[in-house]
Amino acid sequence: MKALMFGWEFPPHILGGLGTASYGMTRGMAMQPDMDITFVIPKPWGDEDRSFLKIIGACHVPIVWYDVQMDYVKRRIGKHMDPQKYYDYRNHIYADFRYRHVNDLGCIEFSGRYPDNLLEEINNYSIVAGVIARSESFDMIHAHDWLTYPAGIHAKVVSGKPLVIHVHATDYDRSRGNVNPDVYGIEKNGMDNADHIITVSNLTRRTVIEKYHQSPFKVTTVHNAVEPLSPDILAIQDKKGVKDKVITFLGRITMQKGPEYFVEAAAKVLAKAPDVRFVMAGSGDMMNQMIRLAAERNISDRFHFTGFMKGKQVYEVLKASDVYVMPSVSEPFGISPLEAMQCGVPSIISKQSGCAEILNYAVKVDYWDIEAMADAMYAIITYPAMHKFLKEEGKKEVDNIKWEYAGRKVRRIYDQIINR
Amino acid sequence: MKTICFYFQLHQPFRLKRYRFFDIGNDHYYYDDFRNEEIIRQIAERCYVPANRTLMEMIKAGGKFKAAFSISGTVLEQMEIYTPEVIDGLRELSKTGCIEFLSETYAHSLSSLGDTEEFKEQVKLHRNKIYNLFGIYPKVFRNTELIYSDEISEIIYELGYKGMLTEGAKHILGWKSPNYVYTSIVQPQLKLLLKNDRFSEDVSIRFHNYSWSEYPLTADKFIFWIASTPAEEQIINLFMNYDVLGSFHPAESGIFEFFKALPRFAEEKGIGFSLPSEVFALLKPVGSISVPYPMSWVDEEKDCSSWLGNVLQQEAFGKINQISERVRLIEDRRIRQDWNYLQSSDHFYYMNTKHPGEKKFSPYDTPYEAFNNYMNVLSDFMFRVNAQFPSSIENEELNALLTTIKNQGQEIENLQKEIERLKKRKAKNLPVPK
Incomplete structure (x- = not known):
């Protein structure tokens, strides 16, 4: 053939x-x-x-x-x-x-x-x-x-x-x-x-x-x-200098990816759990708008923007994360949560993304449901058992998606x- | 007799380096030393040094020239490191008795709009810095960028100042003239000098504007304008950045020659020069002004929107005010130092979105970048503050604990002295038989 x-x-x-x-x-x-x-x-x-x-x-x-x-x-x-x-x-x-x-x-x-x-x-x-x-x-x-x-x-x-x-x-x-x-x-x-x-x-x-x-x-x-991760990527160390839990959004900051729902959910989590940090990695036409939104919610000291990430930097961010969130409004597939799960990071994904159809060990919420999203974030960072379960089962699951x-x-x- | 009161502002912040998320908790050095050094050296060469020399010549020429200076602590520190010749020049000027140093906040900060206690601390710090360098305690106050409100006037009076310099904004003065001494409406004992916008900006902004109908501005013409003001108006306040000499207007524009010629023409017209403290001693206030909302000398609006106008600035400023009480409990010198540097109003100015696309003095490409960088630095700073004392303890409780520890320390010291004393006595007494 x-x-x-x-x-x-x-x-x-x-x-x-x-x-x-x-x-x-x-x-x-x-x-x-x-x-x-x-x-x-x-x-x-x-x-x-x-x-x-x-x-x-x-x-x-x-x-x-x-x-x-x-x-x-x-x-x-x-x-x-x-x-x-x-x-x-x-x-x-x-x-x-x-x-x-x-x-x-x-x-x-x-x-x-x-x-x-x-x-x-x-x-x-x-x-x-x-x-x-x-x-x-x-x-x-x-x-x-x-x-x-x-x-x-x-x-x-x-x-x-x-x-x-x-x-x-x-x-x-x-x-x-x-x-x-x-x-x-x-x-x-x-x-x-x-x-x-x-x-x-x-x-x-x-x-x-x-x-x-x-x-x-x-x-x-x-x-x-997903391709299995190469050994040099698996060897990347967690370089973050703080003990706080880190919740990450990674991708283009555009309308399709639903970044505003992530910021809103972050504000809700920070009201309950003060020692969490949020990272929005990537760039896009909605970035400045998101910076303003974070400032309006008074969470800028715990909400960080890294700008555009490429190659290994992406995995550095993932390795430093405790939760990965993809609140896409409409995502044909979305490979990045699979990559996060390969790195052992529990993922929260929107029901409107294609990968939700094949993932069982990721938390799924509607992209607009910021309460549910905040709830899931809070649960994963607060209950070690939940984090461990999603981390281990999630990794097993994606390793079988070949x-x-x-x-x-x-x-x-x-x-x-x-x-x- | 009319008199001109000159005041020059000198300030440079410690600009921050690019500080990333991964630096938080790992890297506790925040400053862009390269850029800071480059800028202070450049401005010293183009402006501070030649301007000092010019003023010295003017004073020596016997023209009775006088001027007041307000120099922030952060620029003094940078001068000490990179350009000590500027400080020497200022010392020389100070010896002539023809210049006066004004009081302000150490880092040229916005604390007068935030935390009162912090504001007082910073003023005290600056007072001491001026005394250490020049051997004089300033008597007159000038707030960051001439920011003033009724509330601030009360704090200043409480701090023991008899006079203050501020802006003569149109929306405050209305029909009144800035060419008199005024008092604060809430504190009649505090005298005010107001900036004469028109004459100050003729020199500071329009001097080398070719499209200005009055270009070129000569000393002759300028003094003639001042002399033509109504005879009762006795004091003309010309407040500007020192950078006007040689930096805002390059030497080729003739700015130095313009200044050198001022005393001669002023003498011809019978106009003198005075220091703010002399004016306050000499002239009586004619009325009071009321400023319920803070004003400054910046932009058309003469308000504080350049630093605290948008949500980014309000957020950043809100965060530093939240932790200021806690920071004051800490004695760690590096934390205190970083705290001061982070206060500079410039960091907030870089975040302003009033002039889109215009990079006014900002080291950043966009206000958003400025904000991100500052917040990352601030996050690390807060991390260090929390490492000193856990954030779970309330400030009052912490304060009480610290006092107890201090008292106990003193008590232990006293008791040890007592023991020492008794031991000595015993040693002396021993050989004496009973």
């Missing part, structure tokens, strides 16, 4: 949860011996783990025919791709793209991020996908998230192979209901053209069926999983489509 996957991010250079999920999913699928994955991303950095799949950078695939020497190609893109491949792709250029802006190799430059001209970059990506689909051979096309749906559709049209789209999030989650019509259009078009749709949770599945009007038979949930199983589920979907 050969799968051609389109993605936007791949570790270690990630900007959100999409990269982590793409990595885990492909790794889990690669455990099947007959699985052969080719993964396309806009711009590889060269330090990606290529041990279990092939990575193609869209920025290294020519769309305009230039007469270039082997030596030169080798020097330019040799560390990312076999130079011979460049010539293979060059033979499959399917239209005259000289009017587009390309570099000296006839390739389009990609930022690989989420720039202001994102829609243009998505379009460029799908142009490149046409070249790739004409030169590669594969049995299945798999597109991760809306940015790559047009590329997936293009590949399907060219090759006639079935298309699976993987919905990691919808615009309904990001905007609390006020969708961007351009984004919605791309999402809807992708779903309409797909042979099957994979969603990361039943919550997202429902959105896809209700808001994007898809047939329920066409939509299957495959929950995300990408390998998720990968098998995806494979079954592939098989069904092909044998249909």
Whole structure:
């Protein structure tokens, strides 16, 4: 089984949860011996783990025919791709793209991020996908998230192979209901053209069926999983200098994540238990508003903002925490509570997040129910037995949520489509 | 005869370094030494040193120039460490008898708006600092940024001051002129000098503004304006930052020459210079002013909204007032020192959101960053305070316990002396046979 996957991010250079999920999913699928994955991303950095799949950078695939020497190609893109491949792709250029802006190799430059001209970059990506689909051979096309749906559709049209789209999030989650019509259009078009749709949770599945009007038979949930933590992360010490209990919010401070409910619950807990500290780690457009809110509630001496955290810093914060809280208003899946539980931190999650569907040993509350949230926080920090129970059982539980199983589920979907 | 009363403010805070959540409980040093040193050296070079020299020349030239200074304890400390030549210059000036030092809070703090006891402590601390450095106890009071209210006037009188400097805000004065001596409405014994906004700001703000219709401002013209005020108005109060000389207005703007020329033109018009204490001794108050809500000399509003205007500032200020009583019970010198440095009004000024996008003197990019950093530092500070005495004990109880311990200590000391005395007597008595 050969799968051609389109993605936007791949570790270690990630900007959100999409990269982590793409990595885990492909790794889990690669455990099947007959699985052969080719993964396309806009711009590889060269330090990606290529041990279990092939990575193609869209920025290294020519769309305009230039007469270039082997030596030169080798020097330019040799560390990312076999130079011979460049010539293979060059033979499959399917239209005259000289009017587009390309570099000296006839390739389009990609930022690989989420720039202001994102829609243009998505379009460029799908142009490149046409070249790739004409030169590669594969049995299945798999597109991760809306940015790559047009590329997936293009590949399907060219090759006639079935298309699976993987919905990691919808615009309904990001905007609390006020969708961007351009984004919605791309999402809807992708779903309409797909042979099957994979969603990361039943919550997202429902959105896809209700808001994007898809047939329920066409939509299957495959929950995300977590990679086991590496030993050097497990070895990180708790560096906090105070004995107080620490309750943490970690993520972008935006409307989707429900940060204001965390602040309100914090104020309630502090009224009863004075020796607790709250940490809001991350940045986002609601950060200043949250700082003000904490000040209004007179809890600023116990409510700390760390700013943006990356890489190891994330785990430093987790290791210093006694409780992890994710009060998301709408979360397609939410990998971070699973990571917290791996570090042995009991988690409180909103019922409106996808991971709530598979976690039994996490406290679940409605995101708006600040009383219940405060209650849960207070219980975990006050009753050692509860903390211990959630810590141990939670860790056991997440250690059994493996990408390998998720990968098998995806494979079954592939098989069904092909044998249909 | 008209007289001009000059007063200059000198202040620099101890700016905080970037202090993170993980530093709480681990790192108890809060200051950005690099930045503080750089700023004090720069300002000394551009302003304090040349300004001291200019004033010295003016006094020596026999122009009868006089000026009052209010110098915060925190800037004095920084000068002692980095630029002792400025203190030497001030000492030289002080010897001429033509300058007067004013009293204020040690750290240029807002405590007059918060905790009265704390305020009194800080004033005392500053008095002692001035005495230690210059050998004089100040007689006239000037509060942080000229903050004043009826309530503050009473405290100042209680502390034994006969006079105070403050702002001549329009919303307080109404039709009255600032060019007289006034008294506080609640404390008629306390005399007040009010800043003449127009003349002060002509020099401090507009002096090198090219678009000002009166640019360039010459000493000749400026003294002429002052001389043209009604004859009964005898005192013109020009209050400003010392930074006006050389820092707010660079030397190239001619600010130093402007000052040097003032005494000559003043003499021509028969205008003198006086120190605040001389004015209070000489002139009688013409009326009283009532200030129910605190005013200051900052911005158009002349109120305290620059420091305590938004929720962030109120929160931070509320927190330090909550613990001030507890901190006063602690004798640990480092805690006391940090406590003083954290009081500086500047920390609160950096959190103000009145001028969005404008970084007025602030070392931070945004007021929110300023707030986060200050609160993290304050959290660590509170952590240390609680480590000294558990927070579960009430202040009254703690105070009683501390008094008991102190008394017991004294008693033990007395008893030991007694024992010593008796032993000696016994030693003397022994050889004497019965």
